[in-house]
Amino acid sequence: MSEGALPKAYEFKEVESHWYKYWEEQGYFRADENSKKPPFSIVIPPPNVTGQLHMGHALNDTLQDILCRYKRLKGFEVLWVPGTDHAGIATQNVVERELAKQGLSRHEIGREAFLQKVWEWREKYGGLIINQLKRLGSSCDWSRERFTMDEGLSRSVRQVFVSLYNEGLLYRGKRMINWCPRCVTALANIEVEAEELDSSLYQIRYPLVSGKGALIVATTRPETMLGDTAVAVHPDDERYKAFVGQEVILPILGRHIPVIADPYVERGFGTGALKVTPAHDFNDFELSRKHNLEIIQVIDEHGVMTSEAGPYAGLDRYACRKRILKDLEKGGFLVKVEPHKNRVGHCYRCQSVVEPMLSLQWFVSTKPLAQPAMEAVRLNRTRIIPSKWEKDYFIWMENVEDWCISRQIWWGHRIPAWYCKNCGEVVVATEAPTECPKCGGKVLEQDQDVLDTWFSSGLWPFSTLGWPDDTPELRKFYPTSVLVTAFDILFFWVARMMMMGIHFMKAVPFRQVYVHALVRDASGQKMSKSKGNVIDPLLMMDKYGTDALRFALTAFAAQGRDIKLSEDRIEGYRHFVNKIWNAARLLLMNLEGFTRIGDIPEKPGNLAHRWILSRLQRVIEQTSQSLDEHYYNEYAQALYQFVWHEYCDWYLEMLKPDFYGEDERAGNLARSVAAMVMEKILILLHPVMPFITEELWQKLPQTQGSIMKAAFPEYTPARIDPDAEARMEKLMDVVNAIRNIRGEMNVSPAVRVEVTCLCKDQQDVELLSKQSRTIEDLGRVSHVTAALAGQSEKPKFAAGAVAGNVEVFVILKDILDFDSEAKRLEKELAKLEKEFGNTRRKLSNYEFLDKAPPEVIEKEREKSERLGEKKDKLSRRLKLMESLRDSSV
RNA sequence: AGGCACGUAGCUCAGUGGGAGAGCGCUACCCUGACACGGUAGAAGCCGGCGGUUCAAAACCGCCCGUGCCUACCA
Structure with a gap:
């Protein structure tokens, strides 16, 4: 092999780190807010600081990077804002676990010391996922990296809170909410995951006070009977008409409770008699309001029975269930037990069974915000792609309920509300008040709670650009061009950004939302650590190279379908990377000594050249079109087909006689055209394979600077040569x-x-x-x-x-x-x-x-x-x- | 229960009204001066089932079967 030739196989390791560093140093990722170029902007869906890069991120960020690199090559001023999310509950849990190893709890060390620990933790590990994003090649503008807890974003959060409060769109109230007894905090409805469980349906006898018979109620949660304050039947239920207005005796506790009639009761379910526990069930709570029932809380915030539970006080809710069942049976009250499937709410952060609870919390009135957010999609100010998600978006928005935003944890944005110790006045302000505006009292205490993390990430598209200040970044880059995300956070996040963006910016946060697939394992299961079926993207990058991983993800990113990923396919695309490498190797072996190659005639006489130039035009058209419409798999496939089966299999093979022959003119023409087409191929591939394309670009004799500064080829229909294609x-x-x-x-x-x-x-x-x-x-x-x-x-x-x-x-x-x-x-x-x-x-x-x-x-x-x-x-x-x-x- | 997807070659999936496609895997032959992470050739599919619309259906419509996801106040 001649000197200076490429090694036989592509060695990606050094290449990747070398070029990434180079790009960063050259400032190629940095966006110029004063540029005259048309803007293209994306805000990254901020990963949790606690997070590790998983395949979902890898796909999400690959697609964003493809768009950003593509648009840069197309001459746009591209801003990709990166950052992380403080992930209140998740991060607090992680740090609490750390503390627990030292036998400490957050309450033992106190709020301030605990927050100190969290910041230390984030200092230590928060950069992990950022580095992993870099590993993936993400061309984010790191000079603009943001964190939902940094000062600027915190200021936005306070500003939004105060504005919404003053507009009457944010309030404090006592409501039924979902409560996680493990995390010891309220959750928003959406943060509760319903999961089907094999439970039992217990039938329990409640004797009539009159002594003439009994009502049999059916329940899946016998322990809540301690808090029962009524039994309800359907008003038209002939079986029970006589009972309405009478009283029954609550077994064990002996309390007398009324029998009420309400059409809510489903006659066909269970026995048709429903025990009513207003403090521990959403619907029972509604019934209690309607019928003026007493509310008795028997389970506390840790899931432990309260003193109202009489003999069961202090027991865990599940231990209590067991004991109560035993006692009911002993007393002859337990009539029947049958297996029953029901859906039970679980905390999305810790999977504990969630407890409905009556509690004083802060809420956002979502309905008035949802209206314009729906309107924007209806009027196509924001396009959701694929459009099938629009339907889900509308359904969700139409049925949206008030959003519980306060969390009883420490890590997060402290609620900017103060209570006057003297008169009880509530003061909501961006900065701590020095005195009560009502009574002049000097002792004001800030609300202990923090805000839902999604409250701050809902502001992400404009808070990261400097809002509430009027910045050049906002003016240049808002609304952002496209948001790339998976559907599982469509409502958690996208819907909230739409509402907040429109309300505060008077313009949609993004012109397009591209909803991509979820990455599953080869058998279609959602990847999760507990299932042990995760394919670690970092491992894949180590093994097959980043370009191969990115290409595999892209090739499988068909609209509207989940991705079932297996390692085989990543390996398969490494072969493609290697193929490109070797095509370039052949070229470079023949280009040795050439610093400049000749010009290319519009229509060279040689059939092979005419043909490949025509085919090149077609692939240019196909790739731009596919990327413009978010058909990433088509983009990948078109290039795969062209490079391997046209350029390599036919074109290069046909040129070999020219390369090795005596005819100097033919040789030079072959070198020129082949190199030129290779350059175009590299540019077309650059968005998905940033590393190898840069490496080869640098080795080609005629190219200058970084491939990142090249221009995406323009589709020129006039260069299509049907005659050459037919002959070929x-x-x-x-x-x-x-x-x-x-x-x-x-x-x-x-x-x-x-x-x-x-x-x-x-x-x-x-x-x-x-x-x-x-x-x-x-x-x-x-x-x-x-x-x-x-x-x-x-x-x-x-x-x-x-x-x-x-x-x-x-x-x-x-x-x-x-x-x-x-x-x-x-x-x-x-x-x-x-x-x-x-x-x-x-x-x-x-x-x-x-x-x-x-x-x-x-x-x-x-x-x-x-x-x-x-x-x-x-x-x-x-x-x-x-x-x-x-x-x- | 309702809604939404999906069911195409052994596997993973494109295709969406007019000649069944790709990648991987498999078989055979080949280290032919870029590449064995390669080359060439080959085998392989009543496009889930049944009806309907149409000159024409893998594609459109209906029903059924299977799979997955989402939503719901039958406790």
């Missing part, structure tokens, strides 16, 4: 026919064969004569003869095939076995007969001729004719072979 197709057909025969007849690749091509017209004779070298090289042919069909005899000792209207004969003088050739022809004919029959049937169908569009009929006619000719030729051939076989026996 014919040539490929002929070569394929030869290869097919060789393969079928088991002719060793080492044996060169002679070929005769009989053509219908002079043009084809010329084409094939001119391209004889290609036919000889690619078909492993010693000599090819092309002639007009009538003027030359059909060789007898040859295997025949038909390529278009060219009859191809592979001369196999001594080795042709007439019998096996006859068999091969029979097989081929059988296929043809079937296809030909189909076309004939269509063409003899009167209705088809009558009703189908003329161009379809014409196409069918042509096809039929072509197949018919081919069939005739082959069957004549078959007859000849048969007669030769029979006479030679």
